[in-house]
Amino acid sequence: MxxxxxxxxxxxxxxxxxxxxxxxxxxxxxxxxxxxxxxxxxxxxxxxxxxxxxxxxxxxxxxxxxxxxxxxxxxxxxxxxxxxxxxxxxxxxxxxxxxxxxxxxxxxxxxxxxxxxxxxxxxxxxxxxxxxxxxxxxxxxxxxxxxxxxxxxxxxxxxxxxxxxxxxxxxxxxxxxxxxxxxxxxxxxxxxxxxxxxxxxxxxxxxxTHQSRMLSRLRIAELINRATARHGKVVFGVFALGRLQEVIQIILDLKKAELIPNIPVYADGGLAWGVTDIYFSHFSELRWQNITDNPFAPGMMEKGLKEKMFEGVTFIGEEERERLANDSESCVVAATSGMFDFGPSRGHLRNMADSPLNIVCATGYQAEESTGDLLLSTERGSVLSLRTPDGGREQITVNCEVERVNLSxxxxxxxxxxxxxxxxxxxxxxxxxxxxxxxxxxxxxxxxxxxxxxxxxxxxxxxxx
CATH class of the missing domain: 3.60.15.10 (Ribonuclease Z/Hydroxyacylglutathione hydrolase-like)
Structure with missing residues (x-):
């Protein structure tokens, strides 16, 4: 045929x-x-x-x-x-x-x-x-x-x-x-x-050729440790579908293994919470790596799978976003969208890019001329001119460290x-x-x-x- x-x-x-x-x-x-x-x-x-x-x-x-x-x-x-x-x-x-x-x-x-x-x-x-x-x-x-x-x-x-x-x-x-x-x-x-x-x-x-997943996990630990050593913060730009869930789990794994300090972990992105609900409604299709994460382990279903898997993570919105920018405490934030073009990640970039103590990190594909793409090619101390959703422009001074971790x-x-x-x-x-x-x-x-x-x-x- x-x-x-x-x-x-x-x-x-x-x-x-x-x-x-x-x-x-x-x-x-x-x-x-x-x-x-x-x-x-x-x-x-x-x-x-x-x-x-x-x-x-x-x-x-x-x-x-x-x-x-x-x-x-x-x-x-x-x-x-x-x-x-x-x-x-x-x-x-x-x-x-x-x-x-x-x-x-x-x-x-x-x-x-x-x-x-x-x-x-x-x-x-x-x-x-x-x-x-x-x-x-x-x-x-x-x-x-x-x-x-x-x-x-x-x-x-x-x-x-x-x-x-x-x-x-x-x-x-x-x-x-x-x-x-x-x-x-x-x-x-x-x-x-x-x-x-x-x-x-x-x-x-x-x-x-991608970096191995294990090296990427260790790279995330390195960035968090480097920022917290100087009392800074780390913002990971993540996609709401798939990437936020993975980055959060990697960070929690690193905390559990005591490879990073016990600092606050935040997730920022309204869509991400709904996606996470769907991920855990299909828990039998997910990959479980140890008994404490196993949905069939004693006590897991009684406590609530999502709550257990995200124990120690605080989901935040715009008000908390502004508070974090002025807080001297080190923390880690996973924020959508993954290319920093709009949404919470753009807000965190705006709030935290000016400080040399902080690290802003891309974790996925950055389309040509996207905010993330421009950010990765910008030298520290430069002013980045970015489009806004309403067609205007905003200027962001990039004094923070800008990094990229491969989690493709x-x-x-x-x-x-x-x-x-x-x-x-x-x-x-x-x-x-x-x-x-x-x-x-x-x-x-x-x-x-x-x-x-x-x-x-x-x-x-x-x-x-």
């Missing part, structure tokens, strides 16, 4: 959307995201199609993969989606997506992006009426000749890699964002097939190459990465096997027989 892959996710990291068309007439979309660049939000590219999409698979709940889902209601029965199309994904992804879409809609409403300020009804239509939850390794029949399974992707809670198989033996894996390495709370990707026909491969960090939830180049080598696909299609990342990854993969490597551009169609 022939299979056509239509690339709609562009030539870089942006709103994600790709399409698979099978020879029996089955048509499947994968993700339908929202770009969140500094130039403003962007929706997926939607190519002209010869057949309507019957199914959509959601890989995980980050906005660049789910942020445009409510727009699908307006595309039904037109040139894009069949009236009775179905959405597949995990239950955890659905729960997280609901929270993320409500938050994104509120932000867009405040900023005047009314076309992306979705109603609760539009969100419910895609996440309740049309959404069918799946468990990892479950298989659904999309047609008499095409099946689909979801495999654990690592990355964040609920993230899955859709795997398609046809009755004549053709097999294709779309990785989405994935991580083969274990994180503090999320186990690494699992996929036990080999010799498949096509792998559509996430290339976000195709040109990089994406596979790096060695992990990507190892995954491809183990799965042994005939074709590798590189997507979701910068041009540089994809070309560096292609060069590395070309040295390791005889697979055919594709680096498509937006709108390109690739046919496989």
């Amino acid at each position: 022939s299979v056509k892959l239509i690339i709609a996710d562009g030539d870089d990291i942006g709103p994600q959307f790709n399409i698979l068309e099978f020879g029996d007439g089955t048509s499947i979309g994968i993700d339908f995201g929202l770009g969140v660049g500094r130039s403003g939000p962007s929706v997926p590219y939607t190519p002209e199609l010869k057949r309507l999409i019957q199914y959509l698979v959601v890989t995980h709940a980050h906005l660049d993969h789910i942020g445009s889902l409510p727009l699908l209601a307006d595309m039904v029965g037109g040139r894009f989606f069949e009236p009775n199309f179905t959405i597949y994904g995990t239950k955890a992804t659905r729960d997280l997506a609901r929270l993320m879409l409500i938050d994104s809609s509120n932000i867009n409403r405040k900023r005047g992006n009314l076309g992306l300020a979705y109603s609760r009804e539009a969100i419910a239509e895609v996440l309740e009426d049309r959404y069918v939850p799946m468990r990892f390794r479950d298989t659904v029949d999309l047609s008499p000749q095409v099946t689909m399974s979801l495999y654990r992707a690592g990355h964040i809670l609920g993230a899955g890699m859709p795997f398609f198989a046809t009755s004549n033996g053709f097999r294709i894996l779309h990785t989405g964002n994935f991580s083969t390495a274990d994180q503090r709370l999320i186990a690494g990707a699992e996929f036990d097939q080999s010799g498949i026909d096509v792998m559509v491969l996430d290339s976000t960090y195709g040109g990089r 939830a994406h596979s790096d180049q060695p992990e990507l190459c190892g995954f491809v080598t183990r799965v042994k696909p005939k074709h590798v299609v590189l997507t979701h990465g910068s041009e540089s990342a994809k070309f560096r990854l292609a060069q590395a993969l070309a040295q390791l096997g005889s697979w055919k490597i594709h680096i498509p551009v937006k709108g390109e169609e690739i046919e496989f027989d």
Whole structure:
């Protein structure tokens, strides 16, 4: 059976959307995201199609993969989606997506992006009426000749890699964002097939090698100890979904092991508390490392899992944020958003950047020209001119120490190459990465096997027989 892959996710990291068309007439979309660049939000590219999409698979709940889902209601029965199309994904992804879409809609409403300020009804239509939850390794029949399974992707809670198989033996894996390495709370990707026909491969960090997780944990301890030795504070910029939960657990692990002082730990970000609720409502999917964290250990359920896991952490808001800035006591703060563009982390940056005693630390991907990206390239003592959400400018004097710790939830180049080598696909299609990342990854993969490597551009169609 022939299979056509239509690339709609562009030539870089942006709103994600790709399409698979099978020879029996089955048509499947994968993700339908929202770009969140500094130039403003962007929706997926939607190519002209010869057949309507019957199914959509959601890989995980980050906005660049789910942020445009409510727009699908307006595309039904037109040139894009069949009236009775179905959405597949995990239950955890659905729960997280609901929270993320409500938050994104509120932000867009405040900023005047009314076309992306979705109603609760539009969100419910895609996440309740049309959404069918799946468990990892479950298989659904999309047609008499095409099946689909979801495999654990690592990355964040609920993230899955859709795997398609046809009755004549053709097999294709779309990785989405994935991580083969274990994180503090999320186990690494699992996929036990080999010799498949096509792998559509996430290339976000195709040109990089990450520091090991253990060294990153020790680096966090080093930064906290350095700041507290001079009576300063540490602010970690974190993403609300996944990163805040991991950073907090790492800090608590370090305190428990007496590798850092027993100083106050704060979490700042309203969305993060809701995300944390969802994480612990799916506690059986999390990675437990010792008996005191085990949800099945005596006393854990009676006390409340979240309260036990976050014992010693204080969730704060704007009033406490101002108080911390004027408090002489050392502390650690994990604050959203991860790129310091807005929200609590921007407030803490504004309040604490002027003091040479403090450390401000990025913990994840920093988009080009984001506040975090500019901050990392700014010399101490310089004045940083930053955009504000209302379109104005503010000046921040950066006397603090600025650092970066790698806690990426994406596979790096060695992990990507190892995954491809183990799965042994005939074709590798590189997507979701910068041009540089994809070309560096292609060069590395070309040295390791005889697979055919594709680096498509937006709108390109690739046919496989």
